Amino acid sequence: MAKALLEVKRLSIDAHPGHRLVDDVSFEVGRGEFLGLVGQSGSGKSMTGLAIPGLLPAPCHTVSGSIVFDGMDLAGMAEAQLRRLRGRRIGMVFQNPMSTLSPTLRIGTQIVDAILAHERIDKPLAWQKSRDALGRVGIPAPDERMAAYPHQLSGGMRQRVAIAIAMINDPDLVIADEPTTALDVTIQAQILHQVQKLAAERDAAFIWISHDLSVVAGLVDRIAVMHDGSIIEQGSTDQVLDAPRHPFTRRLIASIPSMVANIDELRASDPDDITYTQGITGDAQG
């Protein structure tokens, strides 16, 4: 990796003055690389993901640090410029596809819009491109699906549409925030399979945000673990999972049911709930 495609340096995000959500976070992703950003809810992983394309919900804002994407600093970029990058060079996939898709527009219209927002091509050509994109994410009978409304598709199909839209303009960077969390395991495996295929076909960088280490394990090259707004550990997937250095990473691994032999070994890492359980029932906690 000569020069990283995306370099996040010392990024901090505040909700209100003095209320820090993300604190001094640095990481980079190169072309063709999968980075897993993991942590439990409230750890700041989603906020970090949203900050990159400048989508932080008010009043959250970047207070310091830089987000250098292909030589441009996104942190200080004007909204109009950012809008030209989003959806074209940076694609995004969120957990709930219904929050990405408009319920009142046909699938085809929505994908075509995503193309025409960034490119001046004929509508029939855009329609053709959209249809092919649906085929590539594994949607059967793409012609019929183009005319369907989101509510007529299953959850897995909707998420495929969202992925097709995120990838339609051949982005250099894809940020996926818990994209398979709401799906069944066999559908999740199908989507991960499609994403791997798409990633292999092009040289895009992926940031995969998830609370689920076991999903990330099979997919990513490197892992950054977030806790309380900071990255507490990052390294190659094997390093982080086989030889975790930070105690929190170890606990996160031990909270995965497939990694332990019985419920006693299953660790809890939510500090609030731990105090209650300890105080009242004296449960052993890790």
Next chain:
Amino acid sequence: MSSAGDHAASLSLTGVSKAFQRQQPLSERIVERIAGKAQRHDLWAVRDVSLTVEKHEVVALVGESGCGKSTVGRLACGILKPSAGTIEIRMSGPERRSRKELEVQMIFQNPLDSLNPSHRVRDIIGEPALAHGLIDRRGVAAYVAGLMSEVGLDPSLATRRPHELSGGQCQRVGIARALAVKPSVLVCDEPTSALDVSVQAQIMRLFRRLRADQGTTYLFISHDLALVRLFSDRVAVMYLGRIVEVAKTSDIFSRPSHPYSVALLAAAPRLDQRRQRFTPLEGEVPSPLAPPSGCPFHTRCKHVMPRCRGEVPRLRQVAPDHWAACHLNFELE
């Protein structure tokens, strides 16, 4: 709170089916009436399910969304009435009350949605016991405090409303509410899937402790196979409204018999599989409005034979305590 100790119950479902009627648009109804082929549009969410949960046993019901596992849970609790078949609650001790339905209580997936947002915790937990005459009004505060400690909640939270609690705390309230009428069977419908993984460990430990202290019988509904492996004695795998395999937990994981169970286990992500080539099961679960003929899984099964398209396989014993509904096991007949 160990008075339930000697009162164990088993839960037995025999040939249970549940159909829901689809609301048909008026235009469709008129067209069909004119064409003279008015028919019922039934959606069979559960088809011919027979399952017994012995006393003190934990039986897990696994499968993907839409397979009917939650419907089975609701039928077991009496929230829904079966269209066919019987559900029986058998007590091992003497009958201790006239309303046997109270023996089976349910814990729901989304704790916040299943709690009345305008009620305080003490009302949510205290009301069922009060309504069923287990306590009188003066005893409510102490009863609620006892239950809250039981599930690991600080009793000082009794005056809070659900939105003032964390997800894990809300689920504990939901569990305390279920325990309030002293049930011997708990039906847990995805009790930890709306919670953070880290909170999951605490709730699971609470279930395990209740089981050890009170001998609670569980029907544990989950899509998380790894969690099921840790908690259950037996596992029933459901697909499209039918049970396709039932076996002891260790057998399901080491020697799954039904092709769907095999695929389901293979699809579950594991921490020790790195840079994995995901090789998914093709296709999606068929619509229960138009289920395939024969074996419900034949549209996605890679071992499909002509017989699978015509004949529904019955659950048959393939090994001791191991039942599967697949023609492959009896190919030579």
